[in-house]
Every structure is written in C-alpha cells, then in structure tokens.
Amino acid sequence: MSVAPNTDPDRLGFDPARLARIDRHFGRYVDEGRLAGWQVVVTRRGEVAHSTTYGLRDVEAGVPVEPDTIWRIYSMTKPITSVAAMMLWEEGRFDLNDPISRWLPEFADVRVFDKGSALKAYTVPAVEPIRVWHLLTHTSGLTYGFAQTSVVDALYRAAGYDLGVPPGLDLAEATAGMAKLPLMFQPGTGWNYGVSTDVLGRLVEVLSGQRLDAFLTDRILGPLGMTDTGFWVGEPDAKRLAALYMAHPATGRAIRADRFGAAALHRPQCLSGGGGLVSTAADYHRFTQLLLRGGELDGVRLLAPRTVRYMTRNHLPGGGDLASFEPEGFAETVLDGIGFGLGFAVVTDPVPARVPSSVGEYYWGGLASTAFWVDPVEEITALFFTQLMPSSTYPLRAQLRQLVYSAVIG
Template sequence: MLENISHYGFDTEFLTRAFDDLSTKYVDSGKLSGFSVLIARNREVAGIYHTGYSAMGDEKEDAFPLKDDTIYRIYSMSKPITAFAMMRFVERGQINLDDKVKDYIPAFSDPQVWVSGDTREFTTRPSEKDITVFDLLTHQSGLTYDFLGEHPIDALYRRKQLTGGRSCRPSVEEFVNEIAAMPILFTPGEKWNYSFSLDVVGRVMEVVSGKSLDKILHEEVFGPLDMKDTGFTLPADKADRMTHLYFKDHRKDFIRCIDRGRDTTFLKPAEMLGGGGGLLSTLTDYYKFCRMLESNGTVNGRTLLSKKTLDIMRSNQLPGGATMKEKAACKFSESDMEGTGFGISWSIITDPTTEGNYASRGTYSWGGLGNTYFFIDPVEKISVILMTQIVPYGIYPIRTELKEIIYKALK
C-alpha cells in the first residue's frame, strides 16, 4: 500500500523497489518469515508495506499473510509505553523524578556496588547514592540484564534465573525484590547500562496506585489511545492473528520456531507483568502511540501529557550532554551509540553527521528483542515502525537498512 506515498514527499518507485529487494534478501531467502513497515508523515499514514507470512519452514501450514492487525511480541518497545505512563504519574504530582526508589520499594534501601569477584564469591561496597526514579527511566541505575553476558553480575542474574520472562517469578513484586538484592554495576548516575529498570518503574507505579500494571497501562495509555490489541495477554479470539516467533542460532546458522502463534504462551495470563518487555501489539496500534507522541501528547483534543514534559523525555538526559558510547557500561543497545544520547526510555540522535544515523538531530527511537523497531523524526515529521519476529536483536542489519531506504526515498 505505497501507491499514494508520493503525496507525502517519497519516491514511490525507489521505495517499492528497495522494499522488494529487502524482501528478496530476507523473506525469499528464508531468513525471516516476513516483515511489515508503516511510514507516516505529518501525522498521517503515508504507506504500509507487508511482505511474507506469520510463519515459515516447518510451521508454514499455520501461516497467514501479514496484515495491519497482525499481533507481534514487541519486547523492549514496551519500555516507552511504560515510561509514558510513569510520566503521567509525575505530571500529576504522584511521583517525582528525584524520588528515591527505596521510598516505594524498601528492598532497594541498601544498594551495593560491585567491586570484584565472580558469581560465587564477590566483594561490594555501599553505593554513595540511592537509585532514583530518574535513574530507572534513563538506564543510569546500575541494574543490568541477564542476557548481556558482559559482566559477572549479568551471569549472577542468569544463575538466579532472573530472566524477566512472563513466568520467571510469581509476581513482578517478587522479581523486583530479588533484583534489588543483586549488586549494581556502578554508582547510580555515573554510567548508562541497559537493564530491567523499566520493570522496576512498572512496580513503582503499582505501589503508588494500588493497581496492577496491566490496569495502569490500560487507563493511562491503551484506553485513551484506543489500542485494543495491545496488552500482556492474548485473548483466545485473537490467536489467529498472532505471529510465530523464531530464534536464529548464529553459531550454527540454524533457525527454529520457539513460540507458535495460535498456541503461544501469551494465551495464559502473565504471572509477571514486565513493563520493560512484556507487551504484545500491532503495527497500527503502535502507530496510535507514535502519532500521539508526534502530536505533543494529545489525542482527539485530549492532552495525555504536556509538550513540556514530552520535551524532557525527548531531550538527552545523559550528564553533560554525553553520548551513549561515552557513558555506556555495556556494548548492547537497541540503537547505535555513536552520536546518540538517551532521553527517558529511548535513544536520541545528537549528531546526525555520524555514519549510519541518517535521521535528523532529535530523532528518537527504540526497538525490541524480536527486531521490531520505531523511530520518530521531528524535523522531517516522519515516523516509521518495523514489525518482524526473530530473536535475538541485531541478528540482521534490517533496521539500519530500513532507515537508509526511508531517507534516500525522500524527494
């Protein structure tokens, strides 16, 4: 559906050819079952491109062509939604950004910074600073992820089976309390490290409101935006719209299905509501969220968040205007680190001249483990969403290729 995209300043012929080439490279070759791209400009959908199916290989008999309302596991694209909900709490005065997390979750009362050792025997020192809500929202808390594989604390998370999965603990409360008992990588605010911080943010909102995170997100985001296909659990009557999830073992160059669409684990209610990566959504549902961001927090005449607060979210919050590369304690990110800062829950391009950035200064973006991705360029007034389903993130350079195509297609 790219027929009218020239009306929005794109070269239709170039874009169609480039997307078809991308489809040949990834879908026809069996690297992806399919992918979908939504392109919007000036807060209107300019075009949507679908290629491939919901499944491939041995599961091809269950496949259906990808559509606007196909449901995907969006993993870390949940983070901006959770952060947006938290900023509504902040704007109403229910929470302050400089509040100490221990005031809401006592398990964080004595953060210990890693000094040396291994997963069985290690030494720590008391942190000079408590973790704040701001630290959580900007990934400067010192927490980490089990899958990073770069520091002994990452391995310690794995040893304790702190994976953040839907059933890894009976509740997010128990999970977050166990995370709080782990050493942190650095004094909060010193560095940037990708982590379970947004899962902790979700728990803070639960404590403040007395409600579960699914209800909070429905009230703060999904309801007002009419995002009817976004949530933590898949209703049985929507199972026929769910994609299969694939895993690529890069060492063995082998791809296998790890979660079937109609039999997905998401049919069962999640025991742990993870604000950092637990949501399902669709191309068109997520665009409703992006369009609201482009509209400076308003939808249908209703203001969900003020432009002033959104501008804080869309500004680099790393100390001294540093880039992610300068402040990162880990190598992993859902975006390029060079020439890129970090705001509240997403990366922000600070130097558009850096190779591979393509987009304008101030463009903000984030992605998910399943290689989903979105970016919003406030200068060109473009928003783009990519949906596909293969893990781990970065197994193919499709995000970078997509950005290059979009900007080369601009007239």
C-alpha cells in the same frame, strides 16, 4: 484495525518508487529464509505514506502476515511504561530526583559490584540512591541476565533472572529480588541496558494503586483505542499472533522458537513494563502519533507538549552519548552519536552512527527485531515489525532508515 496508506506519497514529499525499495529490500530477507515475514508503516505529518506486509506470520502453518497481525514488541513496551510514569509525574506524584526507596523500600540499601567473580563477588555500598530518573535513563546500574557480558549478569542468571524472572513471582516479588542483586556501577555514573523499566513499572503500580496492566489499559491503551495491545493474547485472537523465530547459528535462516514464543498466549504472573506487551502496527502507530503530536491524539491528551519535548532530550550526564559510557551489555541501538532521554534513545549527532536521521529523532526497538522511530524535524514516523530473535542478528533498523530517508525528496 489496520493502517492503510491514506494519501499520495508525493504530496508528503516521498518518491513512491523509492519507497518501493523498502519492500524489495526486506522481501529478499523473506525469500532467502532469514525472516518469516514483516510489516512496515511510514508516515509523515500524521498521514500514512507507505504501509505494506510481506511473507508469513507463521511459516509452518503457511499463513501470511496480514495488517492486523499481532506481534511481540518486547522492549518497545518501555516507552509506553515511561509515558505511564511521566503521566504520574505530571500529577505531582513524584520528582525525578526522588529516591525510589521512598516507595520501594527494598532498594534502600543496594550494593554495587566492586571486584571478584560470580562465585565470590565483592560489593560496596551505593553512595547515591537509585533515583527515578536513573530508571528512566538506564543509569541505575541494573542489568539483564541474558546479556552475559559481566559478573553481575552472571549473578542475575544464577538468581533466575535471565530472559525473564524466576517462575511464580509477580512484579512486586520479582522487583524485590532484583533489589538484592548488586548494581553494575554507582547510580548515575554509567549507562547499562537492563531491568530499570520493569522496576519503573512496579513504581507505577505503587504510585497509582493499580496493577500495571490495569493502569495502562485505563490511562493509555483504552483512551488511545489501542485495543490489540496487552500483556498476552486471548484465545479469540491467538490465530493472529505471529510465530517467534531465531536465527540458525550456522545458516542464518529463521527457525521456530516456541519455547519463548508460547509465553505470549498466557496471562503472565509478572507484568513486565520493560518487555511484556504484544501489539499491532495500527495500535503502535497511534502511540507514535501521540508522541509526534506532543502528547495528544484525536482529542485525547496524555502528556503536555513540554513534557514530551523534555522526555526526548538527551538526559545522559554531561550530555555525552552512549558510547562515552562504554556499556558492557546488549542494547537495542547503536551507541555513537546517540543519547538517552526519559524512555527513548535520542539522536544527538547522526554522523558517528553512520545512519541518516535528524538531530532530536527518538526511538527504540524490541528483542524480536521490531523497531520504531519518531522524527519531529521531518514529522516522520516509521514502524517495523517482524519476529526474529535477537534483534542484533541483521542490521534491519539501520537499513530501514537508509531506505526511508532516501525516499524523502521534498
């Protein structure tokens, strides 16, 4: 399945010549060796205005990016897991204020880092339980070991939680291990990007009585026709999977990273609701259209319109932006003028971020530089796929916004 342009861009208020700037601009990244290849899809009012590919999905094999190329979407898994959780919320399975220890008792007595070092850390009891909304908004105090910006990150790495979880653990076991590590701050008092959505995925399992992969397939991916999205790529489709690259620290050129990339070819022991999925442009396009249409696509309704609107409002305490919480670690977003909803970053003011967008636009990205956004004001969605780690290497996302919005003339 592919996503081909299905209308004249002029009819949707785009200048075709300006849309062509997208291809020229990102084409230079490939021509200069900084990206292997990429795929872009831009839509408005549910119709595809621009859909292009460029470069190679596997440089060493010399095979091009094609419309059905499979990409590791890493943290673009998070919005899908968040939708899964909110589908259960709509069924009355939990309240957003519920402590997660009601279903995950290992989180009943979590502790919070107070002072010290990774060799001798002092902790205090949490005065507030981790609640479901804390997981959805990354205000739980959980972190990522690979961030390498705090003592708690170092404790995660020492326990085997770096870019993944300790070998041999399933999601239940990995989550139980996370509960033994200290939080970065008291729940609800800060914002930090971390394993919150992985824990949320485990909560989905307990509440639904299904493994996370089965729930997603039965309730989201199958109904939406997202047949190329899953936690690994089977043998018949392995040739469609793009190779993974990292930026050379000296030259910036893309160098192959099979050590990390090969994981997508095998069924994982731990199903990561925070970063485990692979997908295609066509599949994720359907997911963004579901969101743009208020939770319904082609007669399939997963969420009520009011729920989608609620998820994509800023839920940060006091209505602040991410910068006001001074997060210490890595994030898939700029911080100024950006709030956070239930699974999505939300634009509260496009001016401080210095990137054109609409108030209320929501989005996220993945570690290998993939990205998407949904703009309900202009009825625009945009998707960008490539496979370069980390996503902070180049300002691809900001540049894509510049190019897309400057092509809107009507």
